[in-house]
Amino acid sequence: MKSSLIRPALALALAASLAACGGSDKAEFTVAGSVTGVVYDGLVLSNASVPLKVAPPTTAGAAVRFAFPDKLEYGDTYAVTVIANPLHQTCEPSVPDGGIYANNADTAGRLVSIDIAINCRINEYTVGGTITGLTGAGLVLANGSTGGTYTAETPKNPPATTPIAYELPPVKFGTTYGVTVSKQPAGQVCTVANPTGTMGDAKVQSANVTCVAA
Amino acid sequence: MKSSYLRASAALACAVVLTACGGDDGQLLLGGTISGVTRPGMVLTNNGGSDFEVPVPSNGTGVTQFSFPQLISSDDKYDVQVKSVPSNVNKDSCRYRYNTGRAGFNVVNIEISCAFKTQALGGTVSNLKGELVLINGSDRVIVPAGATTFTMAPVAQDAPYGVSILTNPANQSCTIANGVGTMGPADVNNVTVTCAP
Numbered sequence: 001m002k003s004s005l006i007r008p009a010l011a012l013a014l015a016a017s018l019a020a021c022g023g024s025d026k027a028e029f030t031v032a033g034s035v036t037g038v039v040y041d042g043l044v045l046s047n048a049s050v051p052l053k054v055a056p057p058t059t060a061g062a063a064v065r066f067a068f069p070d071k072l073e074y075g076d077t078y079a080v081t082v083i084a085n086p087l088h089q090t091c092e093p094s095v096p097d098g099g100i101y102a103n104n105a106d107t108a109g110r111l112v113s114i115d116i117a118i119n120c121r122i123n124e125y126t127v128g129g130t131i132t133g134l135t136g137a138g139l140v141l142a143n144g145s146t147g148g149t150y151t152a153e154t155p156k157n158p159p160a161t162t163p164i165a166y167e168l169p170p171v172k173f174g175t176t177y178g179v180t181v182s183k184q185p186a187g188q189v190c191t192v193a194n195p196t197g198t199m200g201d202a203k204v205q206s207a208n209v210t211c212v213a214a
Numbered sequence: 215m216k217s218s219y220l221r222a223s224a225a226l227a228c229a230v231v232l233t234a235c236g237g238d239d240g241q242l243l244l245g246g247t248i249s250g251v252t253r254p255g256m257v258l259t260n261n262g263g264s265d266f267e268v269p270v271p272s273n274g275t276g277v278t279q280f281s282f283p284q285l286i287s288s289d290d291k292y293d294v295q296v297k298s299v300p301s302n303v304n305k306d307s308c309r310y311r312y313n314t315g316r317a318g319f320n321v322v323n324i325e326i327s328c329a330f331k332t333q334a335l336g337g338t339v340s341n342l343k344g345e346l347v348l349i350n351g352s353d354r355v356i357v358p359a360g361a362t363t364f365t366m367a368p369v370a371q372d373a374p375y376g377v378s379i380l381t382n383p384a385n386q387s388c389t390i391a392n393g394v395g396t397m398g399p400a401d402v403n404n405v406t407v408t409c410a411p
Binding site: 175177179180195 | 335352354367370377379393394
């Protein structure tokens with residue numbers, strides 16, 4: 001008698017525990033993450049050909065959360081890519097805090113949840129132009145105090161007759177630049193044409209320097 | 215005779231091997247990256263000793279990799295601090311990451327960043343009847359009509375500066391005197407902007 005009660009109870013418990021693993025309750029995963037550094041409109045991410053627009057944050061500098069609408073099941077793969085950059089910016093999958101590799105592509109279920117990191121930076125372009133008539137040694141050009149310097153090579157004797165191209169370090173979109181002659185070459189005075197401006201979407205190649213005898 | 219040579223050379227070989235692995239010197243690097251080194255005088259210590267002056271990098275950026283000449287051993291505790299700084303650096307400004315720990319393998323990830331001392335940059339304006347925009351590279355300052363002085367963002371010692379006009383005031387043209395130079399140990403306040411007509 002005793003054993004006949006225990007047997008059905010065991011069978012019931014087993015059935016209940018099997019149901020817990022049952023097909024209808026499969027774990028689902030949302031392909032989600034955050035984008036840092038977005039300032040301008042236009043970012044579009046994609047997973048499995050499904051596009052997802054990401055707008056800049058309402059609070060400047062904040063990270064923006066994103067989540068694709070379709071849920072994945074355990075074992076499904078995902079690969080989030082940037083298919084359109086914001087204006088004036090470039091975005092890429094990045095290494096999450098505490099990670100070693102970018103985590104934009106993986107298999108659902110390998111981690112408890114999916115939290116992809118994407119980082120955007122403002123595009124930057126060099127400032128430069130040509131130097132004409134340089135015969136003296138020691139010319140140094142500068143872009144303010146933090147924009148870097150360019151030191152011209154000592155001219156050969158006789159000096160080259162073709163203009164020398166120069167480039168100062170890159171400047172971010174929307175940032176001002178002002179090229180000045182930080183050190184004049186020996187025996188000459190150089191002036192800069194088109195020395196100032198605000199960086200646009202292409203490198204500046206018109207800050208031309210002309211040097212004449214002092 | 216033969217065996218005595220053999221013994222001597224064996225002993226020598228042993229000595230060489232032992233020296234190579236020598237206890238005090240260790241075999242692991244202790245280093246990382248430091249910024250703020252444009253002049254001699256940046257001295258680091260490990261556990262209060264092993265004073266090491268960081269060589270000045272030649273590229274003028276002040277940023278360089280460093281590694282203590284004295285190696286450390288596996289499991290050694292380390293604590294790297296700035297002992298003294300060059301004359302153009304504020305010691306209180308130095309910030310550290312990963313500068314303490316216990317060596318497992320070569321330590322190359324210490325980060326030390328020290329800020330340069332800065333000086334004010336500014337001057338006077340005369341006859342300004344509209345809005346003038348001055349820049350020093352990426353630093354942009356709007357000078358309103360009627361202003362007689364202006365102040366740019368502070369500039370690090372030894373850094374160049376070049377104050378230029380981004381936008382002239384309406385119907386006026388301005389010129390700048392003393393707008394270019396290299397920041398020394400004192401404030402610069404002699405940049406002169408003159409507008410006409």
